[in-house]
Structures are given as C-alpha cells and as structure tokens.
Amino acid sequence: xxxxxxxxxxxxxxxxxxxxxxxxxxxxxxxxxxxxxxxxxxxxxxxxxxxxxxxxxxxxxxxxxxxxxxxxxxxxxxxxxxxxxxxxxxxxxxxxxxxxxxxxxxxxxxxxxxxxxxxxxxxxxxxxxxxxxxxxxxxxxxxxxxxxxxxxxxxxxxxxxxxxxxxxxxxxxxxxxxxxxxxxxxxxxxxxxxxxxxxxxxxxxxxxxxxxxxxxxxxxxxxxxxxxxxxxxxxxxxxxxxxxxxxxxxxxxxxxxxxxxxxxxxxxxxxxxxxxxxxxxxxxxxxxxxxxxxxxxxxxxxxxxxxxxxxxxxxxxxxxxxxxxxxxxxxxxxxxxxxxxxxxxxxxxxxxxxxxxxxxxxxxxxxxxxxxxxxxxxxxxxxxxxxx
Numbered sequence: 233x234x235x236x237x238x239x240x241x242x243x244x245x246x247x248x249x250x251x252x253x254x255x256x257x258x259x260x261x262x263x264x265x266x267x268x269x270x271x272x273x274x275x276x277x278x279x280x281x282x283x284x285x286x287x288x289x290x291x292x293x294x295x296x297x298x299x300x301x302x303x304x305x306x307x308x309x310x311x312x313x314x315x316x317x318x319x320x321x322x323x324x325x326x327x328x329x330x331x332x333x334x335x336x337x338x339x340x341x342x343x344x345x346x347x348x349x350x351x352x353x354x355x356x357x358x359x360x361x362x363x364x365x366x367x368x369x370x371x372x373x374x375x376x377x378x379x380x381x382x383x384x385x386x387x388x389x390x391x392x393x394x395x396x397x398x399x400x401x402x403x404x405x406x407x408x409x410x411x412x413x414x415x416x417x418x419x420x421x422x423x424x425x426x427x428x429x430x431x432x433x434x435x436x437x438x439x440x441x442x443x444x445x446x447x448x449x450x451x452x453x454x455x456x457x458x459x460x461x462x463x464x465x466x467x468x469x470x471x472x473x474x475x476x477x478x479x480x481x482x483x484x485x486x487x488x489x490x491x492x493x494x495x496x497x498x499x500x501x502x503x504x505x506x507x508x509x510x511x512x513x514x515x516x517x518x519x520x521x522x523x524x525x526x527x528x529x530x531x532x533x534x535x536x537x538x539x540x541x542x543x544x545x546x547x548x549x550x551x552x553x554x555x556x557x558x559x560x561x562x563x564x565x566x567x568x569x570x571x572x573x574x575x576x577x578x579x580x581x582x583x584x585x586x587x588x589x590x591x592x593x594x595x596x597x598x599x600x601x602x603x604x605x606x607x608x609x610x611x612x613x614x615x616x617x618x619x620x
Contacts, residue, residue, distance in 0.1 A: 243258065243283065243287045244256060244257055244258030244259065244283045244286070244287070245257050245258075245283075246276055246279040246280055246283060248276070249272065251272075253272040253273060253274060254272060254273045254274070254275060254276050254278065254279035255268055255269065255272050255273075255279065256268070256269040256273070256279045256280070256282050256283040256286070257269070258283060258286055258287070261290045261295060269282055269283070269286065302342045302343075302344060303342060303343050303387060304339065304340060304341065304342055304343075305334075305335075305338050305339055305340075305341050305342070305343055305346060305378075306330075306334075306335050306338075306339030306340060308343060308378065308382060308387075309330055309334065309335070309339070309375075309378050310330075312378050312381055313326055313327060313330065319464075319474060320464075320466065320472060321464040321466060321472065321474075324466055324467055325370075326374055328467065329367075329370055329371050329374050330374070333358060333363065333367065333368070333371035334371055334374070334375055337354050337357065337358075338350070338354055338375075343379070343382050343387050343388050344388060346379065346388075346392050347392050348392045348393075348394055348395075350392070351392050351393055351394075351395065352395060355368060355372060355395065355398060358371065365401045366401060369398070369399060369400065369401050372393065372395075372398050372399055373399050375393060376391065376393035376399065379391045379392065379393055406543075406545075406546050406549050407539055407541055407542050407546055407549075408546065408549050408550050408553045409433070409538065409542055409546060409547065409550045410550075411433075411550075411554075413536065413538050413542075414429065414430070414433045414547065414550060416536035416537065416538065417429055417529075417532050417533055417536045417538055418430050418494070419536070420531075420532040420533075420535040420536040421525075421528055421529065421531075421532035422525075422528050422532075423497075423501075423502075424498075424501070424502045424515065425525050425528055425529070425532075426494055426497075426498070427491075427494045427495050427497070427498035427502075427512075428442065428512055428525070429532075429547065430491040430494050430495075431457075431487065431491065431495065432544070432547040432548060432551065433547045433550050433551050433554075434487045434488055434490075434491055434551055434554070435457065435485045435487050435551055436485075436547075436548045436549075436550075436551030436552045436555065436568065436569060437459065437485065437548070437551075438462065438548065438570075439463075439522065439544070439545065440462040440463040440464055441459050441461075441462050441463075441476075441481075441570075442511075442512060442520070443463035443510075443512060443519065443520040443521075444460070444461035444462055444463040444473050444510075445457065445459075445510065445511040445512065446460075446504075446507065446508050446509060446510060446511060447499065447503055447504065447506065447507050447508070447509050447510075447511055448507040448508065449511065450495065450499070450511055452492050452495050452496055452499070455486055455487055455488065455489050455492060456484050456485065456486045456487070457484070457485055457487065458483075458484050458485075459476065459481060459482060459483050459484075459485060459570060460482060461473045461474065461475065461476075462474055462475070462476050462477070462481065463519070463520075465521065465522075471519050471521075476570065480566065480567070480570050480571055481570040483567060483568075483570055485568060498511075499511075522544070526544075529544050552565070552568075552569060555568055562574055
C-alpha cells in the first residue's frame with residue numbers, strides 16, 4: 233500500500249512505496265501520460281528535488297526520454313555506420329573496429345548502460361588483452377563519435393567518453409635513413425624498384441600517392457611531379473584510386489635533379505604505356521602493391537647493411553627530415569607533405585644538435601660584432617661579459 237500524504241504539487245507528485253523509498257512521478261512532456269522517474273529515492277526531500285530537476289529540464293528543453301537510451305549500442309552503431317557519409321576505405325576500417333573491439337564487450341548493452349566507469353573498464357580490458365594502443369585509440373575515437381550522435385539524437389544526456397588523453401597516443405620515433413643509406417638501398421634493390429626508393433626519399437610521398445602516379449604526372453625536365461590521386465587497398469584486396477583527403481593533398485612536388493637519370497631509366501624500362509599508364513607497376517604488369525616488393529625491400533635493406541627496423545615508409549620520414557633541414561618554413565613543409573594542419577610539419581622541425589650549434593655560433597658572431605671584437609671569447613666563457 234502506498235502513502236500519498238503531503239501537499240499537492242504544481243508539477244508531478246511524489247509517493248512513498250511499500251519498500252519505504254520514495255518515487256517521483258510526472259507527466260510525459262510529449263504524451264502527457266504519467267511516468268515515473270528512472271530511480272527511487274531514500275527520502276521524500278530527495279524525490280522532490282529530483283522532480284524539480286525534471287521540471288527544470290523540461291522547461292529548458294533539456295529533458296531526454298529515459299526509455300530512449302534502451303537502444304542497444306550494437307544496433308545503434310550499425311545504423312550510425314550505414315547513415316554516415318564515409319569513403320569506402322574508412323567505412324571498412326570502422327566496420328572492422330566495431331566487429332573486433334566494440335561489439336564483443338559493449339554491443340549488447342543499451343546506450344544508457346554505457347557509463348564512464350564501463351568505458352574505463354572496456355578500454356583497460358582491451359589493453360590488457362594485448363590490443364595495440366593505436367587500435368584501442370581508434371576504437372575509442374569511433375565509439376565517442378557514435379555516442380556524440382546519440383547525444384545529438386537526444387537518446388542520452390552526456391557522452392560517457394571523457395577519459396583524458398584516451399584519444400591520443402605517443403607515436404614511437406621512427407628511424408630516419410641517411411642519404412648514404414638511401415643510396416645504398418637503391419643500389420642494392422632490384423632495378424625496377426630503384427626509382428621508387430629514390431623518389432620516396434626525395435619527395436616524401438605516401439605509398440598510395442606513389443602507386444597512383446601516372447606517366448603524365450612526372451615532368452623530368454622541370455624536376456617536378458603532380459599528386460592527383462591516392463591509391464587505397466581494401467581489406468579484400470580491392471584497389472581504389474581516390475582523390476586526396478583534402479585539397480592540400482592535390483599538389484606539385486619538386487625533386488632534385490640528381491635522381492632524374494634513375495627516373496628516365498624507369499620510364500624507359502618499367503613504367504606503364506601511354507600518358508595514363510601508371511609510373512610504377514608490379515613485376516607482372518599489374519598495379520603496385522606493398523606485397524609486390526616487400527621481400528625485395530627486406531633483401532636490399534639487409535644487403536645495404538641498414539637496420540632491420542627500417543620500413544619502406546621510413547623513407548617518407550627521411551624526405552620530410554631533409555626538407556626541414558633546408559630551413560623550409562612550416563607552411564612550406566605542410567605544402568610539400570600534403571598536410572592541412574601544422575602538427576605533422578612541426579614534428580620534422582625538431583632542432584638537430586648541429587643546427588643548434590650553428591645558431592649558437594652565429595649568435596656569438598653577432599655579439600662580437602656589436603662589441604667590436606674579432607675573436608671568440610676564451611675558454612672561461614666570460615670575455616663577452618667582461619668590461620674592457
């Protein structure tokens with residue numbers, strides 16, 4: 233039997249249940265039907281405060297139907313993926329993340345059951361199971377985006393993905409090959425891949441950009457190429473030529489005249505036929521894939537005495553580092569690399585010890601000029617500050 237004693241409220245009502253706890257009830261702002269708050273309260277005062285909060289949320293259009301969050305995360309995620317405008321490669325990547333990292337542990341839970349505590353446990357479990365940090369970060373980012381949509385759709389009030397730093401990870405520093413090492417690998421690798429090694433090291437193009445190059449994109453007289461497309465490989469092996477991710481990806485890139493002889497030889501012996509023929513093709517005449525030359529890269533790297541930690545992609549780092557060492561500005565590096573943000577360019581503008589030494593020496597020269605002196609200070613390092 234319930235206890236309905238107490239003054240009548242302007243909005244909703246509270247009542248005591250047989251258990252002794254208190255329940256808040258209010259009219260649904262959409263249907264007008266009486267509904268109960270999603271939980272009960274220890275005291276009447278607590279129930280009244282909750283009712284006041286519900287009334288305030290309704291008046292501010294911030295009320296969310298508690299039943300809306302009963303949708304299963306797995307079902308909502310599938311719908312989110314179907315309705316989201318994505319490139320085919322991104323759609324495939326997100327689907328894999330949902331299948332491997334998200335649905336097994338969270339897919340059968342309702343949206344309302346995805347709490348910050350559950351998010352922390354889910355993330356810790358993935359890391360504990362040996363899932364790589366980059367994969368965990370990607371899963372976290374995807375699921376946070378899904379829950380943002382749930383908030384926008386007014387299915388939940390807040391996004392539970394609020395772990396500080398969980399959406400980023402420290403990228404381990406990759407080896408940067410020296411020019412001598414690049415040259416050694418180029419000499420050691422099979423002739424059909426020599427131009428690929430040199431062009432990657434001196435233009436810093438992405439693999440997909442290299443694979444999509446056509447004959448007409450290479451101008452050996454002007455020592456310049458044009459990046460117009462980017463080749464992507466799906467999980468099932470299908471290849472796609474797509475536009476760059478942003479307008480910054482569509483760009484001209486100059487290369488030094490030193491590698492022109494290798495490019496000319498490649499055009500004569502290995503490139504596809506006609507202006508639209510691919511500049512790089514596989515050994516059997518098909519499209520360039522990483523699998524076409526992976527073994528040849530490893531063999532050449534070993535023969536050249538280069539660290540086994542060096543991957544083909546590290547040639548891009550070499551090219552970016554060389555460009556930064558010329559004194560290129562951040563904007564120039566961004567343009568050359570095909571990036572629309574400064575983050576990647578700044579990575580390569582780290583200060584090397586020899587460049588730091590040159591700056592310090594030049595500072596000393598300026599100081600001596602202003603002091604009217606010719607020679608550097610003595611070993612004590614106090615001559616500059618010593619009065620005449």
